[in-house]
Amino acid sequence: MQVQSSFKDDKVGHLYLVPTPIGNLEDITLRAKRILSEADYVAAEDTRTSGILLEKIGVHNHMLSFHKYNSKERAPELIKLLKAGKNIAEISDAGMPVISDPGYILVQECIKNDIPVVPLPGPSAFATALIASGFDAQPFTYYGFLPRKSSEQKEFFEQMKPAHATSIFYEAPHRLKKTLKTLGEVMGDSRKIVCARELTKIHEEFIRGTVKEVNEYFAEHDPRGEFVVLVSPNEEQEEVLSWQELIKEVDALVAQNISKKDAIKQVAKSNKVSKNELYDQYHQQ
Structure with missing residues (x-):
């Protein structure tokens, strides 16, 4: 210590x-x-x-x-x-x-x-872009500069896709179009993004829209200046099963000769619920 x-x-x-x-x-x-x-x-x-x-x-x-x-x-x-x-x-x-x-x-x-x-406290490009993005600032994940290869970028975007947090990364102007294309391939067009450029400078600009809309914008406008790219949080609601439905899943595993203890543990983990609560619910039926 x-x-x-x-x-x-x-x-x-x-x-x-x-x-x-x-x-x-x-x-x-x-x-x-x-x-x-x-x-x-x-x-x-x-x-x-x-x-x-x-x-x-x-x-x-x-x-x-x-x-x-x-x-x-x-x-x-x-x-x-x-x-x-x-x-x-x-x-x-x-x-x-x-x-x-x-x-x-x-x-x-x-x-x-x-x-x-x-x-000492002071300016930060990703924080400056975040507060003007219109996305929820809490929580957020900052990735810095992404790998240059599309295959490696896809891995990052796959990690971002389910995140219930705003995702932020930096990109150079000559790589922006290719990166946004890869982002679209992974995310589809269900997410909104913001591309912030030339922050605090004369030509400061925020390009906001869906992945498709922003890609179409840059098809007609050459990217200039360093970019901060922000991806909106995943707002899809995860399906929440009732205790009765969870108990049925446990019984289905038990029928496959899995012990009740292991079945409860497995179902609790996969559905992100308390193992102890599921145990109590199961033995109260």
Whole structure:
């Protein structure tokens, strides 16, 4: 067990997870700007992209590259700096660190080495899209970027299909049409989707409709910008059997030489009811 306190201790540095705007620079917080200015180093997914951002918000600091291709080699170097009392602010290209970027590797190493990890709240593309989607925000499942192969995507969509939660994933513009076609093959046209693009930017747009309607829209409009795709929850009501019907299922299994105990257990599990309740109902008949 580990209990972390984010108190200031000059003997060891702190890792600050600093969110950056997903488009509109006005979304930078005062605290984020201060931490980026005061940290000894800024670990960035892409130093060129982040360098432009820091320049625009008036932050001039020493940057270190930290991306998925060098994360395993760079993490020990950053841990060494943190142990020496240096503070590091970790940022991604846009939005929240760790989400769809390698920040979790550095966080794990900090936890192993008892180095405080301090998260700052801020912009997130999938959360921004979710609250404007019109879908129920509770619960939801975020999948990040899907596999590129259609066969592998189908597995994800098969998992999403029965979910009574809003499903969210990211997709690049040049792959969007193909992905939505695969989604339609699995989901049919019974579900609604929202494709949100260029969030917080000038050309922010939400395309809402059934899978078929959105596919038809993109047949006439080329996708541009990064997309957040949201799939509505499965609202089909599952059939709920009465106790008498469940008892008949148990009797049918018992007639097949299955013990009453195992039959009750099997029927309870397949119908998602309490095994103990079904046991009581069965023996009260």
